[in-house]
Amino acid sequence: MCMFKQASWNQPVIFNMGKNGRRGHILPKVEEDIRNAIDLDSCIPKHMRRENLPKLPELSEVEVVRHFVRLSEMNYGVDSGLYPLGSCTMKYNPKINDMLASLPTIGMVHPYQDEGTVQGILEILYKLERWLAEITGTYEVCLHPAAGAHGEFLGTLLMLTYHKMNGESEKRREVIVPDSAHGTNPASATMAGFNVMVVPSDEDGCVDLEALKSVVSEKTAGLMLTNPNTLGIFEKNISEIAKIVHEIGGLLYYDGANLNPILGKARPGDMGFDIVHINIHKTFSTPHGGGGPGAGPVGVAKELAKFLPVPRIVLDSERYSLDYNRPHSIGKIRSFYGNIAVLLRAYAYILSLGFDGLKEVAEISVLNANYLMKKLKKIKGLTLPYNSKKPRKHECVFSAKLLKNDTGVSALNIAKRLLDYGVHAPTIYFPLIVEEALMIEPTESFEKEELDRFAEVMHEICEEAYRNPENVLNAPHNTAVSRLDEVKASHPKTMALSWRMYLKKNKQK
Amino acid sequence: MSEHNHPYIPNSQKEIKQEMMREIGIKGIDELYADIPKKYSLKKPLNLPEALSEFEVKKHIETLLAKNKSSDNMPMFLGAGCWPHYIPAVVKEVIQRSEFLTAYTPYQPEISQGILQALFEYQSMICELASMEVANCSMYDWASALGEAARMAVRVTGRREILVPKIIHPERAAALQVYTEPAEIIIGQVAYEKKTGQISLNNLRDKISDKTAAVYIENPSYLGFIETQVDEISKEADNHDALFIVGIDPTSLGVLKPPGDYGADIVIGEAQPLGNAMNFGGPLLGIFACRDDMSLIRQTPGRIIGLTTTMDGSRQGFCMTLQTREQHIRREKATSNICSNEALCAVASAVYMALLGPQGIRELGETIAYNVNYAMHLLSEINGVKAPIFDSAHFKEFTVNFDQAELSVKEVHEKLLHNNIHGGKDISKEFPELGETALYCITEIHSKKEIERLAEVLAKIVSKR
Ligand SMILES: Cc1ncc(COP(=O)(O)O)c(C=O)c1O
Numbered sequence: 001m002c003m004f005k006q007a008s009w010n011q012p013v014i015f016n017m018g019k020n021g022r023r024g025h026i027l028p029k030v031e032e033d034i035r036n037a038i039d040l041d042s043c044i045p046k047h048m049r050r051e052n053l054p055k056l057p058e059l060s061e062v063e064v065v066r067h068f069v070r071l072s073e074m075n076y077g078v079d080s081g082l083y084p085l086g087s088c089t090m091k092y093n094p095k096i097n098d099m100l101a102s103l104p105t106i107g108m109v110h111p112y113q114d115e116g117t118v119q120g121i122l123e124i125l126y127k128l129e130r131w132l133a134e135i136t137g138t139y140e141v142c143l144h145p146a147a148g149a150h151g152e153f154l155g156t157l158l159m160l161t162y163h164k165m166n167g168e169s170e171k172r173r174e175v176i177v178p179d180s181a182h183g184t185n186p187a188s189a190t191m192a193g194f195n196v197m198v199v200p201s202d203e204d205g206c207v208d209l210e211a212l213k214s215v216v217s218e219k220t221a222g223l224m225l226t227n228p229n230t231l232g233i234f235e236k237n238i239s240e241i242a243k244i245v246h247e248i249g250g251l252l253y254y255d256g257a258n259l260n261p262i263l264g265k266a267r268p269g270d271m272g273f274d275i276v277h278i279n280i281h282k283t284f285s286t287p288h289g290g291g292g293p294g295a296g297p298v299g300v301a302k303e304l305a306k307f308l309p310v311p312r313i314v315l316d317s318e319r320y321s322l323d324y325n326r327p328h329s330i331g332k333i334r335s336f337y338g339n340i341a342v343l344l345r346a347y348a349y350i351l352s353l354g355f356d357g358l359k360e361v362a363e364i365s366v367l368n369a370n371y372l373m374k375k376l377k378k379i380k381g382l383t384l385p386y387n388s389k390k391p392r393k394h395e396c397v398f399s400a401k402l403l404k405n406d407t408g409v410s411a412l413n414i415a416k417r418l419l420d421y422g423v424h425a426p427t428i429y430f431p432l433i434v435e436e437a438l439m440i441e442p443t444e445s446f447e448k449e450e451l452d453r454f455a456e457v458m459h460e461i462c463e464e465a466y467r468n469p470e471n472v473l474n475a476p477h478n479t480a481v482s483r484l485d486e487v488k489a490s491h492p493k494t495m496a497l498s499w500r501m502y503l504k505k506n507k508q509k
Numbered sequence: 510m511s512e513h514n515h516p517y518i519p520n521s522q523k524e525i526k527q528e529m530m531r532e533i534g535i536k537g538i539d540e541l542y543a544d545i546p547k548k549y550s551l552k553k554p555l556n557l558p559e560a561l562s563e564f565e566v567k568k569h570i571e572t573l574l575a576k577n578k579s580s581d582n583m584p585m586f587l588g589a590g591c592w593p594h595y596i597p598a599v600v601k602e603v604i605q606r607s608e609f610l611t612a613y614t615p616y617q618p619e620i621s622q623g624i625l626q627a628l629f630e631y632q633s634m635i636c637e638l639a640s641m642e643v644a645n646c647s648m649y650d651w652a653s654a655l656g657e658a659a660r661m662a663v664r665v666t667g668r669r670e671i672l673v674p675k676i677i678h679p680e681r682a683a684a685l686q687v688y689t690e691p692a693e694i695i696i697g698q699v700a701y702e703k704k705t706g707q708i709s710l711n712n713l714r715d716k717i718s719d720k721t722a723a724v725y726i727e728n729p730s731y732l733g734f735i736e737t738q739v740d741e742i743s744k745e746a747d748n749h750d751a752l753f754i755v756g757i758d759p760t761s762l763g764v765l766k767p768p769g770d771y772g773a774d775i776v777i778g779e780a781q782p783l784g785n786a787m788n789f790g791g792p793l794l795g796i797f798a799c800r801d802d803m804s805l806i807r808q809t810p811g812r813i814i815g816l817t818t819t820m821d822g823s824r825q826g827f828c829m830t831l832q833t834r835e836q837h838i839r840r841e842k843a844t845s846n847i848c849s850n851e852a853l854c855a856v857a858s859a860v861y862m863a864l865l866g867p868q869g870i871r872e873l874g875e876t877i878a879y880n881v882n883y884a885m886h887l888l889s890e891i892n893g894v895k896a897p898i899f900d901s902a903h904f905k906e907f908t909v910n911f912d913q914a915e916l917s918v919k920e921v922h923e924k925l926l927h928n929n930i931h932g933g934k935d936i937s938k939e940f941p942e943l944g945e946t947a948l949y950c951i952t953e954i955h956s957k958k959e960i961e962r963l964a965e966v967l968a969k970i971v972s973k974r
Pocket residue numbers: 087088147148149150182184185226230255257258279294296847848849
C-alpha cells in the first residue's frame with residue numbers, strides 16, 4: 001500500500017537562526033515633531049527602564065516566512081487527510097468562514113465601542129445565541145466560554161449558584177460523573193469546589209442505573225453526562241437518569257463534545273438537561289488551530305438564565321445592546337464577550353447548512369462511523385467492547401488488547417503506524433474503561449473512499465503486527481521525526497520548557 | 510435535504526448512502542437512531558434559517574458586518590485589555606496555513622512537530638520578554654490567567670489570601686472573584702496613593718501577613734501608569750514568603766524592566782497585542798509564565814511544550830510535557846481543567862515577536878511611549894481637561910478627566926463620536942472617586958495628525974460647553 005512521507009526539515013530553533021542587525025518588520029517612524037516635543041528619557045523612570053534588549057532572534061522577513069512555512073509542512077491538519085480523532089469531531093473547516101472571520105469589519109472592532117457602532121456583530125451574536133438555544137433545546141445561551149472546559153467550569157458554577165440560591169450549597173457538595181467521562185468533567189467540577197463521585201458503566205456501556213441510584217443523595221449537586229457518551233453509545237436510559245437526578249434535587253449537565261450526531265435529531269434540553277455546553281470547534285466546524293482558539297457556549301434552562309455571566313445581549317426595538325444589569329449573575333469568567341472570531345464562523349456554518357443540512361451532518365456522521373465500525377470489526381486482533389451488536393452514533397471505540405496479547409503491538413503502536421500511511425491516529429487510551437482503546441470518529445466530512453482506505457490501512461497494520469511486529473513497534477518511520485523521548489522531556493534533570501531553560505541546563509553539563 | 514449534495518458532506522449522495530447502508534446491514538439511517546427514545550426524537554424542523562449558498566452567506570455576513578465601525582474608518586482611542594496594533598501581513602499568512610489552522614492539539618508529536626516547535630518558540634520568546642524561564646502555551650485570556658495564578662499560589666503556599674491592587678480592570682477583578690470563590694480564597698485590596706496611583710506601600714504592609722499566598726500587581730497598571738515601587742513590593746512579598754505575581758502588557762517590555770528582573774514568581778498578562786486582531790474582544794491570549802522551580806512548575810496550569818530528542822537521541826524534537834498535571838491523566842486532581850486553549854493565537858504571537866526582534870520590540874515600546882506622552886502633553890494643555898490624573902509615568906494608556914470642564918465623559922464621548930472619533934473608555938462608574946474620567950489608549954498606529962485632531966476636537970468640545 002502506498003505510504004506517506006512527511007516533510008522533515010532540519011529546522012533549527014528560531015533562536016539559532018538569523019544574524020545580528022537583521023530586521024523582519026519596520027514600524028512607522030515616530031514623527032519628527034513628536035520626537036522634538038518629547039524627551040523620552042524623562043518619560044520612563046530610570047530604574048524601570050529595560051537595560052538589555054530581550055534576546056529575541058534577529059531575522060529578515062524572508063527567513064521568518066520560510067521558517068514558519070517549513071514548520072507548517074511538518075504538521076498535519078484536517079485539510080491534509082483523514083483525522084479520525086475520537087471525541088474531537090475533526091470535520092472540514094469551511095474556507096469561506098475563515099475568510100469572513102478575517103474581515104477588518106470584525107478584526108478591527110473594539111469590544112468597548114459605542115453600541116451604535118457595533119450593531120452588526122451584536123446582531124450576529126444575538127441570532128447565534130437564539131439558534132444554539134433552538135438546536136440544544138435550552139432557554140438562553142451565553143457565548144462567553146473560550147472552550148468546552150471553560151463552559152464546564154461555567155456550568156458547574158451555575159450548579160453551585162443554583163443550590164446556593166436554594167440555601168443548599170453547603171449540603172450539595174457532590175458532582176457525579178460516569179467512569180467513561182472526559183477528564184475535563186471531574187477537573188471542572190473540582191474547580192467549582194465540588195467533590196467528584198464516579199458512577200460505573202453497565203455492560204451496555206451506559207450509566208449503570210442501580211449504581212447511579214446508590215450514589216445519588218441529598219448531597220448530589222448534579223450529574224455531568226456526555227450523550228451519546230464517549231463510547232459513541234446513546235444513553236438510552238436518559239429519561240430515568242434525568243428522573244433520578246432531578247428527584248433528588250440535582251441538576252443535569254450535558255457535555256456537548258458529542259452533539260454532532262444528534263444535530264436536528266434530538267435535543268439535550270428535551271431530554272432533561274438543565275445546562276448544556278457546546279464545543280463550537282467540534283460540532284460547528286471552526287478550525288481547531290492546533291489547540292484552540294475554540295468556543296464553548298453554555299445553554300441553560302429558564303430558571304438558570306438569570307445566573308449567566310454579564311453582559312447579556314438584548315434586543316430592544318431593533319437596537320441591540322449589552323445588558324449588565326443582572327443582579328443574580330455570577331459575574332464574569334473572562335474579559336469581554338467570548339471568542340467572537342470563532343463564533344462568527346459558527347454563524348456562517350449554520351447559515352450554510354440550515355436545518356436540513358445540519359440534520360444531514362448528523363446522519364452522515366453516524367452512517368460513516370457505523371460503516372467504518374462494520375469494516376473494522378472484521379480485523380483480527382481488534383474487539384469492540386460493550387455490546388458489539390449495538391449501533392454506535394458518531395464514533396466507536398475498539399480495543400487492541402487482544403492484538404497486544406498476541407503480538408505486543410499496543411494501541412499506541414497502531415496509532416504511530418497509522419501516521420506512516422498519512423492518516424492521523426484515533427484518540428487512544430480514552431475512555432479509560434476500554435483497555436488499549438482506539439476511539440474512532442470519522443465525522444461526516446470524509447468520503448467513502450477515504451473510509452475504505454482507512455479500514456484497509458488498519459487491516460494491514462494489524463496483519464503486520466502478527467507478521468512483523470518490530471516494524472509496527474518502531475513506528476512511525478515516515479513522519480518528520482521518529483518516536484520522541486517523552487520521558488526525557490518531562491524529567492526535572494533534562495526538562496527544557498523554553499530556550500532559556502535549555503541553554504541553562506546545557507551549560508551546566 | 511435539498512436537491513443537491515452539500516459540498517461539505519461527500520457521502521450525502523443517495524447511491525453512496527445505499528451502498529454503505531447495505532454494508533452495515535440496514536435499510537434506513539433511522540435504524541441507527543433506534544435507541545433514542547421516541548419522545549425525544551424531533552418531530553418537526555427547528556426554527557433555523559434556510560440554507561444559503563456560499564455567495565449568499567458571504568453577502569449576508571459582509572452586509573451585517575458593514576454596520577460596524579472599525580478603527581479602519583474611525584480613529585479610536587480604546588484599550589483597557591484589548592488593544593489596536595498593526596498586524597504584519599506575514600502573521601496573517603502563517604496562521605492561515607491549513608496545516609496549523611486545521612490541526613488538533615498535538616497529541617501525536619511525530620506528525621505535529623510544526624505546531625509544537627512554533628509553540629515552544631512562543632513560550633521561549635515570552636520568557637525572553639518577561640525574563641522568566643517557563644511559560645505555558647496559553648491561557649484563555651489575562652482574566653482567566655489571573656484566576657488560575659491565584660489558585661496556583663494557594664496550592665503552592667497552602668495559604669488562602671491574595672492581595673490585589675485597588676486599581677485593576679474590573680472585568681479581571683470579577684473573573685478573579687469567580688475563579689477563586691469556590692476554592693474559598695480571600696481577595697484583599699491594597700489601596701493606592703491618591704496623587705500618583707501607585708500602590709500604597711503602607712497599606713500593603715498593613716495587609717500582608719503570613720496568611721498571604723501572593724501579592725499581585727499590574728505593570729503598566731490598568732489605568733496606564735507605570736508601577737515604580739516594584740522592588741519594595743517584591744521585597745515585601747518575599748519577607749512574608751508570599752509569591753509575587755505580575756500582570757503585564759508585553760508590548761511594554763521593550764522599554765520597561767521585565768518582571769523577572771524584579772523578583773516575579775509568576776507572570777501573567779495579555780498577548781493579544783502581539784499579532785492578534787481585536788475581534789470585538791476575542792479570542793485573546795493569556796500569558797502564563799513562572800520561574801524555573803519545580804514546586805511552581807508542577808502546579809502550573811495548561812499545556813507546556815518541551816524540547817527533547819527522538820528515542821535514539823539522533824535528532825531534536827518537541828512534545829507536550831508534564832501531562833501528569835493535566836486533566837486527561839490527573840482528572841479531579843488536575844492543576845486546571847483547561848484543555849483546548851488559544852494555540853493558534855500563540856503561533857501568531859510567535860511570528861510577531863520573531864518579526865519584530867529585539868530592536869523592533871524596543872522601537873514598538875518607544876513609539877508608543879512617544880505618542881502617548883505627546884497626546885498627554887497636548888490634552889493637558891486644554892483648559893478644563895486633566896490628562897493624566899495621576900502624577901506618574903504612563904506607557905500606553907492614560908486617564909483624562911473632565912471635572913473642571915463640568916462635562917460628563919458621556920457627553921464628551923457623544924460629541925467626539927459626532928466628529929467620527931471614538932474616545933476612551935468611560936471609567937466614571939468603575940472608579941467614582943476619580944470623577945468624570947475616561948481611559949485613553951494610544952499605540953504605534955495612531956498618527957500625529959490623529960492625536961492632534963483629537964486634541965483640537967476635545968478643546969472645542971470643552972470650550973463650547
Ligand atoms: C468529551 C469531551 N468533553 C470535554 C472536552 C473539552 O473540550 P475543550 O478542549 O474544548 O475544552 C473534550 C475535548 O477535548 C471532550 O472530548
